[in-house]
Amino acid sequence: MNEVVAIKALEPIAGSGPIYLDHHATTPVDSRVLEVVVKMMAEEYGNANGVENIHGERAARAVADAKETIARILSAEPEQVHFTAGSTEAIQLAISHAIATHSAPLRVAMTRVEHKAVIDTVLRAERLGLVEKSWIEVDENAQLNWQSVERVLTGGVDLICVMAANNEVGTIYPVRKVTHLAHHHGALVLVDATQAIGRMALDLDDDILDYIVLSAHKIYGPKGVGALVSASFDRSSVYGLQGAHNPTPNVAGAVAMGHACRLMELEGREENERLAMLRDRLQARLISLVPDLKVNGDSTSRLPHNLHLSAAGAPNDIVLNRLRGKVSLSTGSACNAGAQEPSHVLQAMGLPSALLESCLRIGLGRSTTLDEVERAAKLIAEAINEVRHDFTGGTHV
Ligand code: PLP
Numbered sequence: 221m222n223e224v225v226a227i228k229a230l231e232p233i234a235g236s237g238p239i240y241l242d243h244h245a246t247t248p249v250d251s252r253v254l255e256v257v258v259k260m261m262a263e264e265y266g267n268a269n270g271v272e273n274i275h276g277e278r279a280a281r282a283v284a285d286a287k288e289t290i291a292r293i294l295s296a297e298p299e300q301v302h303f304t305a306g307s308t309e310a311i312q313l314a315i316s317h318a319i320a321t322h323s324a325p326l327r328v329a330m331t332r333v334e335h336k337a338v339i340d341t342v343l344r345a346e347r348l349g350l351v352e353k354s355w356i357e358v359d360e361n362a363q364l365n366w367q368s369v370e371r372v373l374t375g376g377v378d379l380i381c382v383m384a385a386n387n388e389v390g391t392i393y394p395v396r397k398v399t400h401l402a403h404h405h406g407a408l409v410l411v412d413a414t415q416a417i418g419r420m421a422l423d424l425d426d427d428i429l430d431y432i433v434l435s436a437h438k439i440y441g442p443k444g445v446g447a448l449v450s451a452s453f454d455r456s457s458v459y460g461l462q463g464a465h466n467p468t469p470n471v472a473g474a475v476a477m478g479h480a481c482r483l484m485e486l487e488g489r490e491e492n493e494r495l496a497m498l499r500d501r502l503q504a505r506l507i508s509l510v511p512d513l514k515v516n517g518d519s520t521s522r523l524p525h526n527l528h529l530s531a532a533g534a535p536n537d538i539v540l541n542r543l544r545g546k547v548s549l550s551t552g553s554a555c556n557a558g559a560q561e562p563s564h565v566l567q568a569m570g571l572p573s574a575l576l577e578s579c580l581r582i583g584l585g586r587s588t589t590l591d592e593v594e595r596a597a598k599l600i601a602e603a604i605n606e607v608r609h610d611f612t613g614g615t616h617v
Contacts, residue, residue, distance in 0.1 A: 238545050241588070245583070247585050250483060253442070253483070264278055285475070286477060291449070300449050301449050303446070303473070304445075304448055309446065310431075311337045313462065314450065315338075319350050331383065332565075332568035338412060339564070357568070361518035362565060364382070373401060377405070384417075385420065385523050386565060389566075418438075440586060495584045498584055501593055514531075516579065527584075528580070530575035531604045535578060547599050549581060549600075550580075552565070
């Protein structure tokens, strides 16, 4: 291989490799999306901001087409789609925009189970005196507590942050109902649809385009590209310096995201049915192999590729160590992983500490097979049972 290209290659993984069940953290890029990325980078490299020449014009057209695809999926208009460097940036832009277009401080209510990208942004804005925040409580399945929703609405609020689906336990939220209520009280809604896009029919209508946040790398697109879809957003009216200048568009990323969305539009329903079936199979196998296993989240309203478990008496970091190199899954959200603090989502659900410390998040994906599910069930069950035995001699309950 060319020396310049051979940047410190990773050791190849032996055999058929570990089973990847961490699709909530990120998904592999679909080979059809990858083809688009390479083509755009190699052939359509014009600057989409510089349409005085044919290269720029072609790049701009490709970005416009990608916007059209994303807009169609969300029943939005193409000009309402704003590409970003992922969901985190889209969230920051949305909240900065809401701050800039309301009188200070912006009154924000958010659920206790929002992604840290939302929570940290709101808390930072609060420390800067730009925001006054309140919390929306959830129940033991991470579903909204409607009394809490009513309370924040009647107390006066400018912006409500309710995710479309939770990235840890997979609970799906009735965002349309929340939006109707919020609009009735004069509040805007920020819907973090990062985990939901392509996985479920988004419960949206024309009424709900305040701020919707998406990311490509959860649907087999590349990392570092996402979108803020909004009827009112305008980069030039964002609080702070971010809106001062329009960056050069990430043409390959935008087009790849459009293509990833298109594939989800075409194949998502079938894929999701298959994944729900595999997930149910994995859940049933694990329940039969591991005594006293608890399934977390709302089993009546859950993402099809999500399985979130607690196995009291088996600390999750030790279970994951045993599975290292065999099955890749995680303890929770990407940003809690590695940090020692327990998940804020599970805390909000009121899980007892024995269950908090033993939670495992499994995310299935496009390449997951029945054979992998069978092998993973055995490996995960073995790891949990061994860890339990080492820690408690098998008397965990
Ligand atoms: N919101 C949710 C619900 C997520 O799951 C994630 C990523 O894990 C993010 C936001 C952040 O997305 P990104 O990685 O595109 O910044």
